[in-house]
Amino acid sequence: MYTQVTTQQGSQATKFGTFGGVFTPCTLTILGVIMFLRFGQVVGQSGILDAILIVLAAKTITTLTTLSLSSIATNTRVKGGGAYFLISRSLGVEFGGAIGVLFFSAQAISVAMYVIGFTEAFSFTFPKWDPYFTEVATAVNLGTFVCVYIGAGWTIRVQYFILAILVMALGSFYAGAITDFNPDYLRANLTPKFAEGENLYTMFALFFPAVTGIMAGANMSGDLANPSKSIPKGTLLAILVTALVYLSQAILLGCARPADELISNNMVIRDIAVWPLAITAGVFAATLSSALGSMMGAPRILQAFAHDKIFKSLEFFGSGSGPTNEPRRATVLTFVVAQACILLGDLDAIAPIITMFFMITYGLLNLATFYEAITKNPSYRPTFRYCHWITSLAGTIGCLGVMFLINWIWASVSIAFIAALHWYIRSKEIESRWGDLQSGVMFERARKSLLRLEAEVYHPKNWRPVIMALSGTGWTRPHIPIYGYWLTSGQGILTLAHVVCGDIEVHAERREQYEKTLRNFIAKEQLEAFPVVTCNQMLSDGIESLIQCHGIGGIRPNTVLLGWPREERAESFGANIRVIAQMRRSILAARFMSHRQRSETADESSELEEHWSVPEGTIDVWWRGMANGALMLLLAHLLQKNPGWRNNKIRVMRVVSAPEAKPEVERSMAELGAASRITFTPTVVITDRPPQEVIPKESADAAIVLLGFQTPEEGHEMELYLRMESIAGDLPRVLFIDSAGGMALES
Missing domain, CATH: 1.20.1740.10 (Amino acid/polyamine transporter I)
Structure with missing residues (x-):
């Protein structure tokens, strides 16, 4: 008993x-x-x-x-x-x-x-x-x-x-x-x-x-x-x-x-x-x-x-x-x-x-x-x-x-x-x-959803931003994870990635510490994101392994967000984005002047507060066709869906050299807005001046500017870098975009 x-x-x-x-x-x-x-x-x-x-x-x-x-x-x-x-x-x-x-x-x-x-x-x-x-x-x-x-x-x-x-x-x-x-x-x-x-x-x-x-x-x-x-x-x-x-x-x-x-x-x-x-x-x-x-x-x-x-x-x-x-x-x-x-x-x-x-x-x-x-x-x-x-x-x-x-x-x-x-x-x-x-319930739901997603035939209508942001530890380049969070807009998936360069046997503990740092950053800033850290001898190898191996089933990164480099690192940057482009991933390169001008002794909390602040002005998309334009316009729309960005109007900018072409361009842009179901203001700029003179002037008051580019062939890295630098001029926030496709605005 x-x-x-x-x-x-x-x-x-x-x-x-x-x-x-x-x-x-x-x-x-x-x-x-x-x-x-x-x-x-x-x-x-x-x-x-x-x-x-x-x-x-x-x-x-x-x-x-x-x-x-x-x-x-x-x-x-x-x-x-x-x-x-x-x-x-x-x-x-x-x-x-x-x-x-x-x-x-x-x-x-x-x-x-x-x-x-x-x-x-x-x-x-x-x-x-x-x-x-x-x-x-x-x-x-x-x-x-x-x-x-x-x-x-x-x-x-x-x-x-x-x-x-x-x-x-x-x-x-x-x-x-x-x-x-x-x-x-x-x-x-x-x-x-x-x-x-x-x-x-x-x-x-x-x-x-x-x-x-x-x-x-x-x-x-x-x-x-x-x-x-x-x-x-x-x-x-x-x-x-x-x-x-x-x-x-x-x-x-x-x-x-x-x-x-x-x-x-x-x-x-x-x-x-x-x-x-x-x-x-x-x-x-x-x-x-x-x-x-x-x-x-x-x-x-x-x-x-x-x-x-x-x-x-x-x-x-x-x-x-x-x-x-x-x-x-x-x-x-x-x-x-x-x-x-x-x-x-x-x-x-x-x-x-x-x-x-x-x-x-x-x-x-x-x-x-x-x-x-x-x-x-x-x-x-x-x-x-x-x-x-x-x-x-x-x-x-x-x-x-x-x-x-x-x-x-x-x-x-x-x-x-x-x-x-x-x-x-x-x-x-x-x-x-x-x-x-x-956690078991969520795991089982995720497992079944992944298997079902794997069995579904992909359609451009279902494209979502699955962004892998090469953010470092988060603290060093806060604009990268924050803008990655805004660009997914609660409708995509964001991963904060960091590549530790060196031998994995030497840096194994360091890799774990960096991942812990990223988790702490995500928790403190209340980001909806996942951390991932890899250890490779070279940065390009790390990026390649992340793109190939990160994710599961239909949830793999389709877009890579990284920072725009300084001139001394332009050639290695060109080589890195060429690897990304070869693997059919879209590229977003953020060029923020505030980051370049940041003091090495700047306070981390004040830096983060600055980057969380939504700048005033428009979201300018410089249109040159559907090649990069579709992704640029869709990302501008997703950015605007964030509560802090709702008052920032989208402008789709188009340059024509002859005044008589303006009505036709405005009509085609109106059709684009109706087909894409994205509200924006068509803005036609009539000029024959080069882009490096027009874009910095017309978008001087913009909150952020989206510009398309094409990944350079080997040996042309510096040429691309200097051309994009001259076009961006002294604009404070520019997002360069090279689209790998996969989405359709009309879907």
Whole structure:
């Protein structure tokens, strides 16, 4: 039943087995107050057949949930916290935190429900105490609190005695019901006799809290010797035994008494029993044991929740006492919550609220198991083999459906409460210290999407900017990653790349440090980007290996963004971009005068702030045809889609030498705007002067200028460099573009 284990301090701590730690608390919680005080009403109003349907439906949901519970419990090292621990380690800190609050509340309120049930039975047995209902309930709540405060070991031993009384009470009822069997009652009670305002769903809501005891064993997970073995076996056995009890009771109650008496007499089971005193003892024992079970479970949920430090205000309750780490602080809070609910004094009002809380918990537990199964995470290797993603999904849908069937308003409120807690925890950006399956879900989605993308036939309509920005470490040339981020505009993919020149055996650690630096830069500047660093003997080799190897499937870089060099590096730059062009990648070369003029001692933060500032002026695209023009215009459009650039109008600039050509050029540019569905202002410049005189003058006030170029042949690197330098002149921001094609403005 229980074993002794040695703690780190060398003291002996009790660890419970399947019977004492799981089966007994589950059975006693399930066969509790509802069975003795409300099940007669359920049978009387619903009729025998519908009562059986209610029991089977409730047991189906709890069985499916137990299969999910068993699967997760045998897939991880279960610690304290029960359902909270299992859900948080699967669905993540946001859902776990929301469930922690909700499940603790449900368990704490359950204490009040069971104490009120005990007090009802006590007042019925001793009528002189009826005027002191609240005082008696308070005393019972206090006594339950004291028992649990002393420790779980003592409480479990008390429950063995209670289980014996419960068995004796059930035997007394069965003997009396069989003796009082009446076929007329059987025929009359087969069909429903609902009172005004009641129906099958309200009866289900009244009954369902009776079966929520399946978590009583899981809540003790931190006190079990072998949780992964005891939780599945003990919980499923408890469900089977209690299902047989409730199904047989539904039939025997309907055969022993008329419906009116079943509905109006809360102690009808006592009147049926051959030994009424045994039922009285059974009611007292069952309600007290259920209260003890919930009083033990709720603090352990809160303790585990507080120990994870999701809410700083609750960290106080994470501490334990003694060698068994008893959650005494959390036990005090549980007592306070239960006492507040006792003052309401209405068992029928409390039951539906608890139903919603438990339903959400069960639904999320099923959902966690469903996601664990469908993501095919290699770490999901449960030893419990009788759970499938279909059963978990059925459990999730069943819980959600029953919630809305019972009371759609309370169901909506409960879901909204969970959603609000989830949003609040997410907004706090709490970093969990444990793994969850969110990354597994995203990985599986990405895997399937990549495979589907690989199978799709490419079409220019689906072209997106997949930019690899040769940004160095990010800090040294901040305009490169920032403009790369703007040019993808949330519709493409940006990679920040850095080539470490040298022998990889010498620079392996240096490569890792540079990648870490890039990750820090991306995180600090809140860029949607990926880092990649390669180590090669030469820069051109590094660029070549990045272009060939970086990416996967259809997500490979189609565009390379790099900085425009100074004159002394023009020839090597020409060689590098020739490698890029040969591999059919578009080239973007950013020539920013502010970077050239930057002081070597400039402050990094002020430099970044400057480059994040959107300059005033237009976005000028100098058009010379579709060869580079299509990509230039599309990138200008993507740049303008960023919130900070929306007020920067796009101008498409075209030079003609004769005035009579202007109307025709304006007409063709208007057709281009209509076909591309990009809003821009056509600007025709009439002049016969060379580009190096026209462009710097016409675009002097532009925020950025886009100019096309053609990658030079070998030996013509310096010629290209000098020509583009003369065309750009003293313009502060120029983006030179050589398009490899692949997109169509008309698509």
